[in-house]
Amino acid sequence: DSGVTQTPKHLITATGQRVTLRCSPRSGDLSVYWYQQSLDQGLQFLIQYYNGEERAKGNILERFSAQQFPDLHSELNLSSLELGDSALYFCASSVTEGAVNTEAFFGQGTRLTVV
Amino acid sequence: GENVEQHPSTLSVQEGDSAVIKCTYSDSASNYFPWYKQELGKGPQLIIDIRSNVGEKKDQRIAVTLNKTAKHFSLHITETQPEDSAVYFCAASIRPGAQKLVFGQGTRLTINP
Numbered sequence: 411d412s413g414v415t416q417t418p419k420h421l422i423t424a425t426g427q428r429v430t431l432r433c434s435p436r437s438g439d440l441s442v443y444w445y446q447q448s449l450d451q452g453l454q455f456l457i458q459y460y461n462g463e464e465r466a467k468g469n470i471l472e473r474f475s476a477q478q479f480p481d482l483h484s485e486l487n488l489s490s491l492e493l494g495d496s497a498l499y500f501c502a503s504s505v506t507e508g509a510v511n512t513e514a515f516f517g518q519g520t521r522l523t524v525v
Numbered sequence: 526g527e528n529v530e531q532h533p534s535t536l537s538v539q540e541g542d543s544a545v546i547k548c549t550y551s552d553s554a555s556n557y558f559p560w561y562k563q564e565l566g567k568g569p570q571l572i573i574d575i576r577s578n579v580g581e582k583k584d585q586r587i588a589v590t591l592n593k594t595a596k597h598f599s600l601h602i603t604e605t606q607p608e609d610s611a612v613y614f615c616a617a618s619i620r621p622g623a624q625k626l627v628f629g630q631g632t633r634l635t636i637n638p
Contacts, residue, residue, distance in 0.1 A: 412568065443625075453569070453614060453628040466625045500568050513559070514626065516568035 413437065414517035416501050422523045428489040431520045435482055435503030441465070442484040443504075443514060444476055448497040459484055460506075491524045498522075527552040527619045531629025539637050544605055546632045548615035549597040557618035558591060558598045559626070564611045572613075573600070602634075610636045 413436035423429055435442050444456040455468035459478035470476075473491075478484045488495060498521050502514040528551040538544045550558075556577040561569035575582045575589045575598065582589050586605075591598040602609055612633050616626040 412570070414568075445626075452630045453616075453626075455625050455627070458625065468625060502568075513571050513574065516561075516570065518566075518568050 412515040412517060414501055414503050414515050416499075416517035416520050418520060419518065420521050420523075422525060423491060425491055425493060425524055427491050427524075428487065429491065429522065431486040431488070431499050431501075431522070433484045433486070433501030433503075433517060435484070435501075436515055439503035439505050439515075440482065441504045441506060441514075442478055442482070443502040444470075444484070444486050445500040445502065445516075446497050447500060447519070453500075456486070488522070493524050496522055496524045527555060527617055527627040529615060529617050529627050529629040531615050531632060533632060534630065535633045535635070537635045537637060538605055540605055540607060542605055544600075544602045544609070544634055544636075546600045546613055546615070546634070547597060548599070548617075548629050549595075550617040550627075551596065552617070552619050553593075553596065555617040555619050558589070559616050559618075560587075560589060560600050561614045561616065561628075562611045563614065563631075569614060605636045607636050607638055610634060 415434040417432045440461045443458045447453045456470040458466040476486045498519045500519045502516045504514045531548045559574035562572045563569045586603045588601040612631045614631050615629040
């Protein structure tokens with residue numbers, strides 16, 4: 411168990427809908443990262459938050475947004491869902507973003523299926 | 526931006542033999558290279574990492590080597606066991622501290638008893 415908790419584990423929804431994925435980082439970790447894993451694109455970095463502030467953006471669509479709350483949990487919001495958004499969404503956390511790279515611990519993921 | 530290529534995509538070895546997975550990266554500014562193991566239904570788990578100021582690192586049956594000049598790094602697993610069967614991902618970080626990992630496409634390793 412990595413200590414990173416993601417809910418829900420599975421989500422099935424229809425095209426055009428909006429969903430929210432939730433992530434609780436490991437205790438003490440200030441940085442949260444979201445990744446998307448699909449068969450054709452592999453693991454892709456979406457966005458990073460550090461202590462409530464957005465720090466880095468990757469290949470995140472405009473239909474997707476995220477935030478990190480004062481208690482450090484994070485939510486990834488996916489709207490106007492398309493079939494191609496079906497994927498595993500992982501959250502990872504690390505202690506700090508500091509001057510030295512630190513290990514990122516991944517959660518178990520949320521499997522999103524858009525039908 | 527950074528691009529990480531990983532080979533092979535699938536690898537099958539006999540139990541007890543060694544397995545080697547290779548990755549190349551494009552951005553010479555990358556300075557952190559972790560390897561993750563992903564088992565079915567689980568998230569990626571860090572198994573070993575190496576920083577750009579080190580050429581080799583070993584942890585029991587697992588070792589990683591880095592050649593900064595050639596911009597490639599490799600994972601070596603010796604004395605393979607059935608529980609080593611999984612998908613392995615290499616990654617590179619281009620921005621110190623931001624942990625924005627760029628992953629390779631993954632290698633499905635199968636250990637045959």
